[in-house]
Amino acid sequence: MVREIVRDTAVLSRRALPVTRRDRAVAEDLLDTLRAHAADCVGMAANMIGAAKRVIAVRAGQSYLLMMNPVVTARSAEMYETEEGCLSLVGVRPVRRHVWIEVTYRDRRFKEKAQRFTGFTAQIVQHEMDHLEGILI
Numbered sequence: 001m002v003r004e005i006v007r008d009t010a011v012l013s014r015r016a017l018p019v020t021r022r023d024r025a026v027a028e029d030l031l032d033t034l035r036a037h038a039a040d041c042v043g044m045a046a047n048m049i050g051a052a053k054r055v056i057a058v059r060a061g062q063s064y065l066l067m068m069n070p071v072v073t074a075r076s077a078e079m080y081e082t083e084e085g086c087l088s089l090v091g092v093r094p095v096r097r098h099v100w101i102e103v104t105y106r107d108r109r110f111k112e113k114a115q116r117f118t119g120f121t122a123q124i125v126q127h128e129m130d131h132l133e134g135i136l137i
C-alpha cells in the first residue's frame with residue numbers, strides 16, 4: 001500500500017525501533033511507496049511513511065533492495081563531499097559520505113545478509129540509515 005510521505009521533522013527525528021518478521025507489512029508498504037515515487041526518489045526509510053521501524057528500501061540498478069535492521073559493520077576512512085535531496089525535505093544540502101560501507105541486515109524473508117556497497121548505492125544506504133537514527137541531511 002502506498003503511504004503518504006511524512007514531512008514533519010519532529011516525527012522524522014524519532015529514532016526507529018528494530019523490526020521483526022511481523023513488521024512485513026511496513027516493509028511492503030515502504031517498497032510500494034518508493035516505487036510510486038520512482039521518478040524522483042532512489043531510497044526511503046520507514047520513518048518517511050510514518051513508521052519508526054528499522055527498515056529501508058534502496059534502488060540498486062533496476063531493482064530494489066529491502067533491508068531490515070541494517071547495521072554498518074565497516075566503512076571506508078575516506079569520505080567525500082556531495083549534495084543530497086530528500087523527499088521529506090525541500091531543496092538539497094551538503095553532506096559527507098563514506099566511499100564504501102559494509103552492512104549486515106535481514107532481507108525480505110528475514111534471512112541474514114552481509115553486503116558491501118560502494119558509489120551511489122553506498123550513498124543512498126548511508127542517507128536512509130541516517131533516517132533510522134532520526135538524522136536528517
Ligand SMILES: [Zn+2]
Nearest residue numbers: 085086087088
Ligand atoms: Zn531522506
